[in-house]
Amino acid sequence: MFHAIQGPFASALALVLTLATPVVVAAELSPEARAALDSLLEEGRQSRSDAVLVLHDGRDIGSYYRDGTPPAPIELMSATKSVVALGIGQLLAQGGIASLDQPVADFYPEWKQRGKRDVTVRMLLNHTSGLQNVMLATEEIYPAPDAVQLALAADLGSEPGAEFFYNNKAVNLLAGIIEKASGKPMDAFFNDGLFGQLGVQAAEWDKDAAGNPYAMAGLPLSAADAARIGQLVLDRGRYEERQLVPAAFIDEMLAQGQDGEPGCGLLWWRRPAWMHFSYDPGSAAMLREKGVPESLVQRIDSALAGARFDGRAAMFDGLQERFGEEMQVVREELIEKRGIGPFRLFDIDEGPVVAYEAQGYLGQYIVVVPMAGLVAVRQIAASDGDEPQPRDGYTDFTGRVIALAQAMGKLPPQP
Structure with a gap:
């Protein structure tokens, strides 16, 4: 029914054929892996x-x-x-963008002034x-007529x-850059390019009053099409014998993108095999x-004081408790006003990076291992009409995907 593309990865043809069938096909899994998969899916149900x-x-x-x-x-x-x-990666290959370090x-040209002239495309991608910037998009970006x-x-x-x-504000500039580099609005660039090549049927992209699609958010995809995006990343930009995004760009996109945040690449998050959190009393001085x-x-x-948590989900649950x-x-004063994430309150012992994650509000995830x-x-x-509940965010989704990989014997177990 399908053949290998490269290494252990299945072909994109098999992806097209199997994504349409929502039936669990787990007969080849070990009992340990099956239990991990069942747990992942059951928490999906419990988290609505x-x-x-x-x-x-x-x-x-x-x-x-x-x-x-x-x-x-x-x-x-x-x-x-x-x-x-990924669209930026395609434009690099097409020559629309000279390099990630292009100003x-x-x-x-209005940015050819002192200070802003030093901002590069890479800096928009690595924050x-x-x-x-105002952290809450509802306070500044959505009310603005032109993002x-x-x-x-x-x-x-x-x-x-x-x-x-x-x-978020800086990321929205990517929509303008894509339009200038390609000659098409960002949504048309994707529909005519990457989405068309992958067979992705995107719904209408959310736009500002001026007609700019938001780059920070706003793209609706089906679960199957979101999985196609993840599979493209897994296969290092290759689909049906075609290199849609340069493999070198995929590698750079998933590598640490800057010195200040090892958990972030170029608009993709990097997740380690395990994380153990211990409260850092010195964080009070930082605050x-x-x-x-x-x-x-x-x-x-x-x-x-004295708090210790095993895993991201346990840390977030511990803060809530x-x-x-x-x-x-706490969220308003630290994250929304000052950009201080909860990780900065802790000393963190973590394993090697084994997963990469696209993540969004309410708990939207595309995870690649x-x-x-x-x-x-x-x-x-x-x-x-329904207020989000704490469990709805499924904060340990990526952790459970990593646990599945460990149960399959593909990753070392947690210490």
Whole structure:
């Protein structure tokens, strides 16, 4: 039914044939691997997922759909960024972008001023542009009539390339760069190019009032099409004997993208085999330096003194348990106002990077584990009348995919 493309990876033809069938095909799995897969899918159900899909060597080995059948395309939220990165890779191959280190000012001459002239395409991809940014897109970006012009008009808050700061505003500039480099709006560029080549049927991309598709979010895909994106990354940009994205770009995209955040590549997240968290008492000084109110610094220091967590999900659950309703205040003061992620509160012992992740609000995931030949997708639709519950985010989805790879004997077990 299918043949190998390269190494252990199944062909894209098999992917096309099997993605349409949401039946679990896990007969070849060991009892340990089957149990890990069952646990992953069951937590998908418990966390109110709309879709969970797991591929091994391009074949569907497990799936869950909330309504029994694959749902309509669901917005990827910030996982959209990871798809946009692949478009940049194609433009590099086509010559529309000279290199990742090409100045943004080549596309927007108004940036040939002191400071902004040093911002490069790479800095938009690795969150080091230095552009001032409000973390909540609903406060600044969505109300703006033109997201690209909003980014162009932003002042610099730090020296370009000097500091990692997750930046939706800066990422939206990629939509403008893609249009200038390709001569097409970003959505048309993808529909005529990568999506057409992969057979991806994207729903309408969310746009600002000026007609710019957002690069930070807004792309709806089906679970099967999201898996096609993951499989393309797993196969290092190759599909049906064609190199759609340069393999060298895929490698660079998944490598550490900057000095300040080893967990981030170029709009893809890098996940280690394990993570053990121990609260760092010295983080209180860092919080004070960043201007966090003293009362909150003391509350955090008191609540987390001596805390240890095994895994990302346990860490997030532990924060929620310790702060309860105060968690919203912690999130606003640290993440939304100052860009301080919870990882910075801890000393972290972690294993080697084994998985790569596109991740978005509410718990949208595309996870790739190259050593195991695994691609996994999780989707949950936003609901106008239903408040998200803590479990809905499925924060340990990637951890469970890694656990499946370990149970399959493809990765070393956790220490």
